[in-house]
Amino acid sequence: xxxxxxxxxxxxxxKRLSLWRLLLGVGAVSxxxxxxxxxxxWVAAQAVVQSFDDPWFAAYVDVTLTPTYDFGDxxxxxxxxxxxxxxxxxxxxxACEPSWGGAYSLSEAARDLDLDRRIARLRDAGGDxxxxxxxxAGVELATACDTADQTRAAYAAAIDRYDVEVIDLDIxxxxxxxxxxxxxxxxxxxxxxxxxxxxxxxxLPVSPTGLTADGxxxxxxxxxxxxxxxxxxAMTMDYGVDLDxxxxxxxxxxxxxxxxxxxxxxxxxxxxxxxxxxxxxxxGTTPMIGQNDIPAEVFTLADAEAVNxxxxxxxxxxxxxxxxxxxxxxxxxxxxxxxVSNLCSGVDQGDLTFAGVLDAGxxxxxxxxxxxxSPSPTASPxxxxxxxxxxxxxxxIWGENTRYLAGTKTVxxxxxYEAKWWTQGDQPDDPLTVAAxxxxxxxxxxxPGEKPYEIPTVPEGTYDEWDxxxxxxxxxxxxxxxxxxEAKWWTSGDSPAAIGDDPDGSPWRALTAAxxxxxxxxxxx
Numbered sequence: 001x002x003x004x005x006x007x008x009x010x011x012x013x014x015k016r017l018s019l020w021r022l023l024l025g026v027g028a029v030s031x032x033x034x035x036x037x038x039x040x041x042w043v044a045a046q047a048v049v050q051s052f053d054d055p056w057f058a059a060y061v062d063v064t065l066t067p068t069y070d071f072g073d074x075x076x077x078x079x080x081x082x083x084x085x086x087x088x089x090x091x092x093x094x095a096c097e098p099s100w101g102g103a104y105s106l107s108e109a110a111r112d113l114d115l116d117r118r119i120a121r122l123r124d125a126g127g128d129x130x131x132x133x134x135x136x137a138g139v140e141l142a143t144a145c146d147t148a149d150q151t152r153a154a155y156a157a158a159i160d161r162y163d164v165e166v167i168d169l170d171i172x173x174x175x176x177x178x179x180x181x182x183x184x185x186x187x188x189x190x191x192x193x194x195x196x197x198x199x200x201x202x203x204l205p206v207s208p209t210g211l212t213a214d215g216x217x218x219x220x221x222x223x224x225x226x227x228x229x230x231x232x233x234a235m236t237m238d239y240g241v242d243l244d245x246x247x248x249x250x251x252x253x254x255x256x257x258x259x260x261x262x263x264x265x266x267x268x269x270x271x272x273x274x275x276x277x278x279x280x281x282x283x284g285t286t287p288m289i290g291q292n293d294i295p296a297e298v299f300t301l302a303d304a305e306a307v308n309x310x311x312x313x314x315x316x317x318x319x320x321x322x323x324x325x326x327x328x329x330x331x332x333x334x335x336x337x338x339x340v341s342n343l344c345s346g347v348d349q350g351d352l353t354f355a356g357v358l359d360a361g362x363x364x365x366x367x368x369x370x371x372x373x374s375p376s377p378t379a380s381p382x383x384x385x386x387x388x389x390x391x392x393x394x395x396x397i398w399g400e401n402t403r404y405l406a407g408t409k410t411v412x413x414x415x416x417y418e419a420k421w422w423t424q425g426d427q428p429d430d431p432l433t434v435a436a437x438x439x440x441x442x443x444x445x446x447x448p449g450e451k452p453y454e455i456p457t458v459p460e461g462t463y464d465e466w467d468x469x470x471x472x473x474x475x476x477x478x479x480x481x482x483x484x485x486e487a488k489w490w491t492s493g494d495s496p497a498a499i500g501d502d503p504d505g506s507p508w509r510a511l512t513a514a515x516x517x518x519x520x521x522x523x524x525x
Contacts, residue, residue: 001322052166057359060085060323064101069325072118078359080127088138096145098158102138117444134170142185143175151188170203176214186225199230206234208251210258223270231317233284234259238293248299249306284318289354290345295338304357327353386414394450400425416443456516458484468493484511
């Protein structure tokens with residue numbers, strides 16, 4: 001899939017806030033929680049982690065796109081499970097280690113995106129996640145790694161961290177054409193399946209007649225390596241050819257018919273012939289909702305309804321879509337809807353969502369309970385309010401008399417909250433406050449093993465001390481009260497402490513932990 005990549009970006013009279021205390025809370029230097037009044041809008045009957053043995057629907061979420069899509073707070077059952085995209089090699093494509101979108105290591109995603117916490121919150125609601133490796137924009141891990149063993153270890157690092165049972169390998173462009181990388185990928189996945197229960201879906205581009213030649217070779221290599229494929233998910237989008245006036249739903253059906261015939265031949269070639277119904281269950285479809293990257297291709301709500309009906313009729317194993325980030329009408333100010341947006345579909349959806357239409361009739365994935373049932377009935381324990389412990393809280397515990405800036409994070413009753421705007425005295429889980437009116441957003445639970453956030457510091461003398469009489473250009477770095485700061489624009493006489501009153505308007509920003517680590521690594525070199 002080929003999303004456009006984007007990064008988005010009260011009163012304070014009286015005593016100045018302690019800079020150290022402030023930076024413990026400001027989201028710009030955040031780290032890597034249950035329940036809560038502002039929690040899940042849709043809650044499953046049981047708190048379970050789901051499996052994907054039956055036909056399922058799960059939409060993709062672009063994890064690194066801003067503004068962040070709050071998949072941890074599902075609006076309804078159509079958002080109960082999601083495919084998180086994309087895990088790739090870090091930007092530059094050289095390191096053999098998983099990152100989110102090439103921009104965040106797994107630990108950085110926990111800290112800067114609260115990803116682990118949001119996954120935990122979704123699972124508390126009864127949902128689950130699938131990890132998608134690859135995509136159109138980055139370098140897939142098998143391409144960056146030198147051996148199958150290294151590739152396996154890179155996949156396993158993410159699989160084990162997020163404790164998933166289903167992965168999605170979205171192989172496109174140069175990654176798809178690289179036969180050596182495909183062999184490493186297939187061998188690595190075969191090794192993974194020797195040590196764990198793991199469902200593996202290959203997500204591949206298609207033409208109106210089925211897989212491309214490279215896609216066929218990819219499936220062939222996986223079968224030859226002994227991989228037990230859950231299925232092949234067709235990217236039924238961006239065909240870039242004359243569709244002869246057919247609807248996107250009709251072309252979807254044509255592409256899947258072609259894929260079915262190709263899988264029939266490939267499994268027979270591997271001496272593992274499959275029945276027609278089994279082959280259909282090994283097929284998935286993922287349209288790009290609304291306006292596609294090809295201007296003439298528009299996937300409408302009527303197409304979604306037809307694809308849903310066809311999926312049930314054929315017995316597909318999976319339906320997905322790109323993406324929940326886009327599943328809404330564009331605003332009236334977005335005039336040229338034929339230009340693809342990452343944040344809206346480009347079609348008038350009214351009160352409907354593509355996820356709701358495509359998900360219709362799919363039962364929730366069969367659940368695997370997280371606890372073992374008692375042999376005999378026992379009384380349910382009385383619910384208790386979690387006691388917040390500063391020693392295991394990643395952010396300061398909420399205080400009634402503390403002033404919180406927009407973006408500040410705090411811990412309260414076992415959950416992490418983020419301030420929407422300046423606030424003081426507003427309890428994060430006030431049961432009488434409507435979520436939209438609350439100054440707090442629930443991020444998710446405090447996770448096991450978390451510790452208080454340590455503010456990143458650099459060795460004394462790394463940068464000059466801030467001088468109120470000096471001029472600083474954008475990018476200049478200084479130390480102030482032991483903390484490292486960087487100028488956002490030209491400034492003179494503006495103390496870095498001003499970040500406490502107006503983080504956005506301050507000419508200074510605190511360095512992130514990742515930047516401090518880079519500085520330390522450079523010093524070691």
